[in-house]
Amino acid sequence: MSEIKKRLSTILESPHFPTEEKLQKICHLLDQEIHYFNWTGFYFRNGDKDELILGPYVGAETDHTVIPFGKGICGQVAVSGETFVVPDVHDQDNYLSCSIDTKAEIVVPIIKDGENIGQIDIDSHKLDPFTAEDREMLEWLCAEVAKIL
Ligand code: SME
Numbered sequence: 145m146s147e148i149k150k151r152l153s154t155i156l157e158s159p160h161f162p163t164e165e166k167l168q169k170i171c172h173l174l175d176q177e178i179h180y181f182n183w184t185g186f187y188f189r190n191g192d193k194d195e196l197i198l199g200p201y202v203g204a205e206t207d208h209t210v211i212p213f214g215k216g217i218c219g220q221v222a223v224s225g226e227t228f229v230v231p232d233v234h235d236q237d238n239y240l241s242c243s244i245d246t247k248a249e250i251v252v253p254i255i256k257d258g259e260n261i262g263q264i265d266i267d268s269h270k271l272d273p274f275t276a277e278d279r280e281m282l283e284w285l286c287a288e289v290a291k292i293l
Contacts, residue, residue, distance in 0.1 A: 148177055149281060156288050163292055168200040170285070174266070175202040180273040181266050183242065186254075186289075187211065187218055188262035196222055196262070203267070206242045216240030218265055221251040225260040227279060231272035247271045252282045256290040264289075 145153070155161075155169045171184045185201025194213040198206065213222045216239055221228050230249045233239050239249075246267040254262040264286055268274070 146277075146281065148173070149284065151177075152285055152288070156292055164200060166292065167289070168202075170289075171200055171202040178278070180268045180270040182269045183246070183265075183267035185265055186262060187222075187265060188254075189222065189260070194222075199262070204243050208240050208242060211240065214238075217249050217251050218263060221253050221263050222260060225253050225255060227252045227283060229274055229279065231274070242267060245269045248273055250274045250279065250282065252279075252286045254286045254290050254293070256293055261290070261293065 151173055152170060155166050155173065158166065161169065167186050174181050174184045183201070183203030185203065186199035187196040188199050190197045196211040196218055198209040208216070211218045213219050217228050217230055217236065220238060228251045230236055233246055233249055246269065248268040248271055249266065251263050251265045253260050254264070264282060
């Protein structure tokens with residue numbers, strides 16, 4: 145297991161922190177360890193409503209605290225249930241801009257018991273920065289997060 149997965153596991157398995165704090169610590173760890181992760185946060189489905197609500201995050205404050213299903217990259221992942229990698233946000237028509245510095249984005253869904261309950265969203269100030277390893281690590285992370293929710 146990679147070093148970062150080990151550290152993420154330690155947070156996820158800790159008996160000392162409530163879930164919300166674990167998610168916050170995960171955001172901090174990813175933000176610290178991967179220099180091109182410049183905004184890292186979680187969104188979760190708002191009950192039965194077709195909208196996402198911003199959860200724990202690290203990075204600049206965002207106007208997008210509520211995102212309707214289908215809107216932006218996050219809203220599209222809420223509908224598709226599939227990872228969405230955007231190497232260049234300027235190529236996207238259905239995109240919600242959080243910061244003019246953001247050049248790329250990756251959103252990975254959190255699926256629990258077959259249901260799409262939320263996602264991790266990462267913005268980068270670098271063009272096309274996300275590697276296959278990043279994607280694999282984030283998909284692994286979301287599967288692990290689903291277990292504690
Ligand atoms: N860019 C996202 C909105 C969320 S912010 O990046 C934090 C989108 O298009 O869904």
